[in-house]
Amino acid sequence: MLANFLIGxxxxxxxxxxxxxxxxYLVKTGRRREITYIWAGVAAALxxxxxxxxxxxxxxxxxxxxxxxxxxxxxxxxxAILVTWMIFWMRRTARHLKRELEGQMETALSLGPLALFTxxxxxxxxxxxxxxxxxxxxxxxxxxTSPFVGASAxxxxxxxxxxxxxxxxxxxxLGVFFNVTGALLIVVAAGVLAYGIFDLQEAGILPGFGxxxxxxxxxxxxxxxxxxxxxxTVNFQPDPSWFQVIAWVLYIVPVLWLYLRKQPKPAPxxxxxxxx
Numbered sequence: 001m002l003a004n005f006l007i008g009x010x011x012x013x014x015x016x017x018x019x020x021x022x023x024x025y026l027v028k029t030g031r032r033r034e035i036t037y038i039w040a041g042v043a044a045a046l047x048x049x050x051x052x053x054x055x056x057x058x059x060x061x062x063x064x065x066x067x068x069x070x071x072x073x074x075x076x077x078x079x080a081i082l083v084t085w086m087i088f089w090m091r092r093t094a095r096h097l098k099r100e101l102e103g104q105m106e107t108a109l110s111l112g113p114l115a116l117f118t119x120x121x122x123x124x125x126x127x128x129x130x131x132x133x134x135x136x137x138x139x140x141x142x143x144x145t146s147p148f149v150g151a152s153a154x155x156x157x158x159x160x161x162x163x164x165x166x167x168x169x170x171x172x173x174l175g176v177f178f179n180v181t182g183a184l185l186i187v188v189a190a191g192v193l194a195y196g197i198f199d200l201q202e203a204g205i206l207p208g209f210g211x212x213x214x215x216x217x218x219x220x221x222x223x224x225x226x227x228x229x230x231x232x233t234v235n236f237q238p239d240p241s242w243f244q245v246i247a248w249v250l251y252i253v254p255v256l257w258l259y260l261r262k263q264p265k266p267a268p269x270x271x272x273x274x275x276x
Contacts, residue, residue: 003188004147008154010181011131016162018123025105037113041120049128069203076196079137083189087182190252191235194244208243215239
C-alpha cells in the first residue's frame with residue numbers, strides 16, 4: 001500500500017501540476033472559454049488509461065499460469081524502466097516544464113480547439129499510462145485490495161494538493177518533493193525489478209530459481225507485520241535467488257549514484273504555478 005501510495009502521489013501530482021499550468025495559461029491570457037477543451041482532453045486521457053488497464057487485466061487473468069508469470073515478470077521489468085525514466089525525465093525538465101507547456105498552448109491556441117484537446121490528452125495520457133503500468137506491476141498477483149487502495153489514495157491526495165497549489169492556498173518546495181520521492185522510487189523500482197526476475201524464473205524463462213542467495217525467513221517472516229511492510233514498500237523477499245540479488249545491486253547502485261551525485265538547482269520563482 002505504501003509503495004503504491006507514493007507512486008500515485010508523485011505521478012498524480014505531476015499530472016495535476018501539468019493540468020494546472022495548462023488551465024492557468026488560459027486564465028492568464030483571457031481564454032477561459034477554452035478551458036472546456038482542456039478538461040475534455042483530460043477526461044479522454046483518463047478514459048483511455050482506465051480502458052487499457054482493464055483490458056490488460058482481463059486478458060492477463062485468462063492466461064495460463066506460466067504465461068501469467070512470464071507476462072507479469074516482463075511488465076514488472078518494463079515498469080522499473082519506466083519509473084527510472086520518469087524520475088530522470090522529471091529531474092531534467094522540471095525547471096523549464098512550465099515554459100514548454102505554455103509554448104505548446106500558445107501554438108495550440110492558434111490552431112483551434114482540437115489542438116488544445118490534443119495537448120491535454122497527450123500530456124495527461126502519457127503520465128496516466130506510465131502510472132498505470134507501474135501500478136499494475138505491483139498490483140498483479142496481489143490477493144488483497146491494499147495496493148489498489150494505496151495507489152488511489154495517493155492519486156486523490158495529489159489531486160487535492162494540485163488544486164490547492166493552483167488556487168494559491170498551498171506552497172510547497174516542489175524541487176525537494178520530487179528529489180526525495182525520486183530517491184524513494186528508485187528503491188521501489190529496484191524491488192519491482194527483482195520481483196520481475198522472480199516471476200521469470202518461476203516461469204522457467206530465466207535460470208536459477210532454486211539457487212537462493214540467503215534465507216532469513218525465520219528472522220523476517222513474510223506473514224509478520226514488518227515482513228508485510230517490507231514486502232509492500234520495497235518488494236522485499238526474505239529468500240531471494242542469486243539472480244534477483246545481482247539484478248537488484250546492479251540496478252540500485254549505479255542508478256542511485258547517478259541520481260544523488262549532483263542535485264538539480266532550485267527552480268526559479270517564476271516557475272510557480274500561477275493562481276486563478
